Amino acid sequence: MTRISLLVNGKPVKAEVEPRTHLADFLRERLSLTGTNLGCEHGVCGACTLEIDGAPARSCITWAVACDGASVRTIEDFDDDPVMAELREAFTAEHALQCGYCTPGMLVTARDIIMRLPDADEARIRKELSGNLCRCTGYMGIVRAIRCVLDERKAHAR
């Protein structure tokens, strides 16, 4: 067992973990943060995407022990985030989710696109979203929702 100390959703967490525990399992099983879903455990589907030190990462192939000293944000930490609030509203308006399983990872990636690529066009949005698979929506609503938020933010910036 290894002792780790990290920030999770802004709160300091200390725990003893088996090194083989990946970050997603640590968050889900030990901290009951079940918003992060597991879809493949080999880094392809993106369902487990969350933020580590401010950047989206796949929690299924990141080890909890490797996050000693890091700051982790899961979907649960974005309840009061203004950009995420815009995204949630857009996701509902554009029907960007059906079963909801890919949604937390999709939202983290979507927020990253909005923060990092404010001028992204549809082709770029689709490319940047490629690491998040959805089996329900055909991506139509998700892409529209992200476009809506980008367009609104541009309009407000002017």
Next chain:
Amino acid sequence: MEGTKKGVGARLPRKEDRRFLRGQGEYIANIRLPEMLDVAFVRSPMAHGRIRSIGKPPGFDASVFIAADLAGVEPIRAVSGLKGFKISEQPVLATGKVRLVGELVAMCVAATRAQAEDIADKVELDLEELPAVVDMIAARTQPPALVHEEWGDNVYLESLVDDDLQAIKRDAAVTVRRTIRTARQHISPMEGRGVVCEWNRRLEQLVMYSATQMPHINRAGLSECLGIDQGSIRVISPDVGGGFGYKGILLPEEICLAWLCRKLGRPVRWIEDRREQLSANANCREHHYDITAYADAKGRLLGIECEATVDSGAYSSYPFSACLEAAQVSSILPGPYKMERYRCRTWSVATNKAPILPYRGVARTGVCFALELVIDAIARELKMEPHAVRLANLVQPGEMPYLNITKKHFDSGDYPEAVRRAAKMIDVAGVRARQKRGEPDGRRIGLGFAIFCEQAAHGTSVYFGWGIPMVPGHEQCSARLSPDGVLELRIGAHSHGQGLETTMAQVAHSILGIDPENVRLVHGDTGLTPYSTGTWGSRCMVMSGGAVATACEQIAGRVKAIAAKLFEVSAIDLVLERGEVRVAGTDRRMTLSEIAHVWYRKPQLLPADVDPAGLETTAGYKAKVDTGTFSYACHAATVAVDTETGHVEILDYVIVEDGGTLVNPMIVDGQVFGGTAQGIGTALYEEMPFDEQGQPLATTLADYLLPGPTEVPSIRIDHIETPSPYTFFGQKGIGEGGAIAPPAAIANAVNDALAPLGVEITESPLMPRRIAEAVMRKRA
């Protein structure tokens, strides 16, 4: 009835979004019970073998269980009453033989899944390899082995729809014969299966949480295999992360865990991981067609004959059985077309692969692929536009309702209009001009169409003939207006993405005027809901929707009876709107919650003859006919084919869809888009290949490619709304349609692009390798 702002017809945003957008969904893997243990299975590494021995690792006797330990547990038997159907017995843990890679051999339990896997790694399996039955044609004609020795062959079922085609063979101006293959696929919802079982001491009941589309059916199956009455079992399906048919099954894992939790006296959990999913459960879409079409010089179909084979895997899955898809092929192959003669023989064949499940669209995707490719081949021979050949053969709107050549009763619709609109949207003339101009990058442009009609919500008389363990008959809804005016609806169907919590509330709003925010849907729990065969076959909006509407009508009657007394008017003078009861032509009104308050808290004010059943009812529903509804759609695609690499880019994709009255058009669009994305996967990306030993070769998502946002284009959709005469609001089942046409539309587009090279592809998926090799062969 209330208008369309929040009721039937409204693009109402979904209520369930709230929890999913904040990561508050409760999926099976989120359920944790005190003292719960985790299970990992030892699965067969071999497709076909005799079990010599299974060695439990020393010191782990109490943690490892094999078939011999599960005394009294019956194998899974999905029967069918169809003549000649052979029953397969699927032991929940392998006994005697293993019949597919991934078959359960042993169950290991520990405090964590990782530790359970450690134990599983130590189990010693001694198997004697047997020849694997991999190719479905050889399985029937030259079997290398028998999957079920007692059968004498590898055929679950053979079916024949017979007809005499002599005359049309003679008269046909065009004869087109093709061999068409569609690959085995994996349904791949984002969430896999999962089971949590515990024994409830107070209720003396096994409680099984399972990500399932049909909790009541799982309960029945568990009862049969465990030998306990259904009352001793409660199945709860929580939030489900996608189903598409994958979760419409009684699992051996469910039975094993149910047995285990009693044995250990502790809750147990198994969560399917992606490798288990892919390697053990690729279970759909693998068809083979030898199809011949006869047409006259104007492209009118005279008749079709076909021999079709479905690779149904090693066992009949419960409840659908291995008869479903192959027998369905012969009844639906004619599609939405008219013809004079039709002959079709099918085989459902056993192989050493996972048991087949009905994946969105079921056999329709395969038959649409086979028939629509042949229609285009006819068009090429006659030098007609492919959409014109379709127009020459589709059932006409004036002929509705129409009984087709296989006695399918098409309820309503304008099939030719769907094709005309799609042709306009895709701009046939524009694409033809572009093809003539040629592309600066050398790619070849092609255009393809596909049209289908989809039977849904069909009932007893259609299914009873199949004799499977599940016959959908009536559907019920329990409704209760609570003391504070909230309407609780309980249905036995379940959501796995289609938004029933919202759409059923819209139905309630249309009948009762109650705000959808004040409607709560309870579903997925056998302890709380009326019996239902569940969510599959695009049946919920018709069946559960009809039951909800009927129950709401009854509640409306009860509410009006009470209000009539309180207002001292006649019930017919009352209007239900905006959550209130109002006396028509006046401003006298009461809220539903005030009425409820009277019933629950002030019975002294009720009419003397008030129905003592009060504000609670269970109502049943059956559609006017058992033959179901027929939604339909025409898909059209423009593609660019890179003939050097074989890569296909979809440049434009249009859909003209008719689902009758749409309860929530936004949700309908979502279903169509999602289905189309899966269809694009079927067309271009998804294949589970097997080697000669029956080893699945695409066991991670790096090999089994699911389409992402750059593979699925932006899709344009138009709607026709021809109500069904047979359902409550005229709605039709539409959930599967999107997944039916894309392989045909895209293959037709690719073949249109490659026609000048004399290349035609008749096998899906249209992988780059397949296309490029076909082009290279032609050039050589």
Next chain:
Amino acid sequence: MKAVAFDYARPRDVAEAVRLLAEGGDRAKCMAGAQSLGPMLNLRLVQPELIVDLRHIEELRATEDSADAVTFGACVTHSEIEDGRVPDPTRGLMREIATNIAYRAVRNRGTIGGSLAHADPAADWPSVLNLLGATVIAAGLGGRKNFPIGKFLTGLFETALQPGEILVGICVPKLPARARCGYWKFCRKTGEFPQAIGGALDDPERGAARAVIGATRGAPYVIGDARALINSPDEARLLAAADAAGLEGDSYSRKLHAVALRRAIERLAA
């Protein structure tokens, strides 16, 4: 799909890392971004007893910008290169390559050194760095060694690293002003590993004309003198190159690699 149990060590510097790996022998594996190692661990394709985490060694995260080269620490991430947060010696080529590696979440953790040390033939950096004539710096108990990239990548998942050695840096010479580069890869879907990679470099100042065929069954195949090929990329020459890269068995794969190479040459741009 859970990994086998292993111990975890987080060395503070290269010397400690090397010592831990040397002691661990083949029971130890080092880990940087874990984007390749992670899946292998979860799938139990590797079952180490010790994981040595290199990500927190400052030296490995640093970049050195000198007159004629940039030396990247092994743990510089793809997204740092993509974003231009580290210098780009190739006037934009490396940034563009990085942008098209996998997906952003992978690029945020995956490292250039990890990619090279893993030596997956279908990864981008092995082919690109061969094209650019990079030098790999390795550290072991005996000190540091330099390898020309062509000598470093030796086969399918094989490098010249000996047990106990780690890759610490990659030195990429700065591209002269008149040098042109072309790169083209064929992926079945966005972000997945390519089926074929082609690369070409035309550097008149240093008199170099190089081509590379990647995503083969072994190390990237480098054509040291590709002048004739670049001048006239006819089918015969291209197919011969593909054959020499070991692809003669499979006519589609051979054709695909030839096409990738041709398209890379067509894209030679300043």
